[in-house]
Amino acid sequence: MSKEKFIDTLTLHSLLLRLLLVCRSLAGVTGDEQKEFYIVYLEDDHHVNTDTRAQNHIHLLSSVKGSYLDAKESIVYSYTKSFNAFAAKLTKAEANRLLRKDNVLSVSPSRYHKLHTTRSWDFLGLHLTSRRKLQTERETIVGLLDTGITPESKSFKDDGLGPPPKKWKGTCGHFANFSGCNNKLIGARYFKLDGKPDPEDILSPIDVDGHGSHTSSILAGNLVRNASLFGLAKGTARGAVPSARVAIYKVCWVSSGCSDMDILAAYDAAIHDGVDVISVSIGGGPADYASDSIAVGAFHALKKGIITVASAGNHGPSLGNVANHAPWILTVAASGIDRDFRSHVHLGNGKDFSGLGVSAFDPKWKLYPLVSGADAARDSASKETARFCVEDSLDPSKVKGRVVFCEVSSAGTESVIKRIGGIGTIIESDQFLDSAPIFMAPATIVNGTIAKFVDAYIHSTRTPSAVICKTREIKKAPAPFVASFSSRGPNPGSRRLLKPDIAAPGVDILAAYTLMRSLTGLKGDTQFSEFTLMSGTSMACPHIAGVAAYVKSFHPNWTPAAIKSAILTTATPMSVRVNNEAEFGFGAGQASPTRAVSPGLVYDMDEMPYIQFLCREGYNQSSLAVLVGSKSINCSTLLPGLGYDDVNYPTMQLSLKNKQEPTTGVFRRRITNVGPAVSIYNATIKPPRGVQITVKPTILSFSRVLQKRSFKVVVKAKSMPSMQMVSGSLVWKSSRHIVRSPIVISSP
């Protein structure tokens, strides 16, 4: 039980700490010692109905346990709708015995994974007035695996919507503290297969955390006029597809996190229920796809034509930590938008500066006495910790009625100061200054330069004073940047595949929240709001899931690969000067929803090329069996495949060999015309310095829609120092369309 999944939001306080993905304590499997939850994957049995399948699971397990009753009690879930597997509580010996059975493909422990706007759509060019296919948008169903949902939220009102689409086979029952579904929120279920109550959550699809309400409304929230957080970020809140239907599958729990077996159960249900797009803002799976429930679930979804969009993770800015990087997943990085939330701070000497964060409090006085935490220590022993204003380090009599200057330490410094009578907190931090935390009492974050100033001022006078003003929204230069927290490539799963795929806004996004939790969740916070700001790749992911649903509403028959291709080849590459990690930060670039609807050409494929890709990566019959549903794959008959990576991907990545000679990669691609029947495309190559790239042929002419053309790209690059990357591009251009693929060359 070591690996965990996290929701990819920054809890904004932990963000200060760089403890971005703090695990809340995780309940191990206790009571039944030496037994753990395992997921047992079985060979596909298409002819068998679901009841028989479940019976077969019990029989199979009986043969190992020696008792039908024991087997029946041990099975906690039979995945029977969309694939063939079960979850059960087993000893290690039982797991091993099961693994030796003929039709058992794998037996893997179920791990626990933790919980990792208004302006954002206009920023991406998807305006309220953008062309929509309303009829098909209403037929589109988006599914989210998350913390649940707030059904009362204005974002999920069903104004203007008829009954659910006919294809919908899902359910929404009556649950505790859950007011029920409507024609907008058409599905709500929860999965908690370990059977242990979560002390901070409710066994119901209700969202106690706020994360699921936020992501759902970014994806498909109905229009809500005059939405804001205490007047900040005011505007019309809406999702990408405001008329699409929402199905929520609650798999993440406030204190226990998100378990593999629950995630798989949600996939089993969602695929069967008829969703069109699945959005997963959860991270933390292992690099091996066959033991990552999100990768496995997403592959089964892919086979049914359903695209999975997932968050890249919040482990940036260091390299090589992107999550959810399977080639059949659309992996989303977070970018910033053109606004900032800042508070003015006035000092008694007339100096004025601004700090970051949302402090919704109006000061009563013009100035308050100011003290440094270091000077307000409870006693000499606590002097060191007092600098950081940690709990119990300060003398309340030196803090009462004052603004306190602290170095950043743990979450909720302002809450510590408030509890002992302080008026406000100025926090010094040089980290992660690109998203705004929300404070439960007056506070602001300043950088090191300003902090030096403040500290010098405090010690320059007998009566230092300061005031922190209420936060205002500031316009920033629009150059999109990759958020510092957003996880970067290279892809730890494969050096032949560029990840992340794409970037979308994930900084300070305003969207729906829950009234069951205060804004910060900190002790003593009395701030509640129907909308709030959150940051994380968790917020970027539903933006792209929304774009995928938008594209699908125009092209209901497109495959997941075609939808991904449309989104990637129409994206706008971001500035390399602003974003040093280039494609390892933003993938193909910032998504452009309106262009994605009309890409001209798409790199399409079914599921077989993904298998070939994995064969090339060293997967074999047994490690592929879980994905394919049988032991029938023989990689040696699939390889050698067509080219360097064997996958018809819309981006290309060459990993240099670690030696002096140049490395050559031959990429073969097949592209499908989805634009005008008669079209001619010319190739333009932009090679990075020192790299030779050629394409053949250089002109592709099409005479009909859905016609396919093949071409070959040869990339030849000299060796580079370790851990470097350079990038160029291939662009197919017609009179109407620009189809762009980044080409990345990296050294190990």
Ligand SMILES: *[C@@H]1O[C@H](CO)[C@@H](O)[C@H](O)[C@H]1NC(C)=O
């Ligand atoms: C959930 O519902 C129960 C029973 O109606 C009620 O006692 C409880 O306070 C509710 N919990 C929350 C967090 O609203």
Ligand SMILES: *[C@@H]1O[C@H](CO)[C@@H](O)[C@H](O)[C@H]1NC(C)=O
């Ligand atoms: C808009 O919201 C603000 C703050 O939430 C509120 O004070 C104001 O009355 C609202 N305006 C309208 C027109 O509803």
Ligand SMILES: *[C@@H]1O[C@H](CO)[C@@H](O)[C@H](O)[C@H]1NC(C)=O
């Ligand atoms: C600190 O912030 C000020 C004002 O926003 C800015 O001018 C300065 O460059 C920043 N310093 C650093 C080291 O980021």
Ligand SMILES: *[C@@H]1O[C@H](CO)[C@@H](O)[C@H](O)[C@H]1NC(C)=O
């Ligand atoms: C298949 O791959 C797995 C994991 O890489 C490895 O443990 C196993 O030995 C391989 N099996 C064969 C038959 O090569």
Ligand SMILES: *[C@@H]1O[C@H](CO)[C@@H](O)[C@H](O)[C@H]1NC(C)=O
């Ligand atoms: C896979 O195919 C190769 C070549 O056809 C064959 O030699 C080999 O026996 C096959 N392996 C398995 C496990 O069937």
Ligand SMILES: *[C@@H]1O[C@H](CO)[C@@H](O)[C@H](O)[C@H]1NC(C)=O
């Ligand atoms: C493509 O190239 C041909 C021949 O070089 C040229 O005549 C044509 O104008 C080009 N088309 C576009 C769209 O650039």
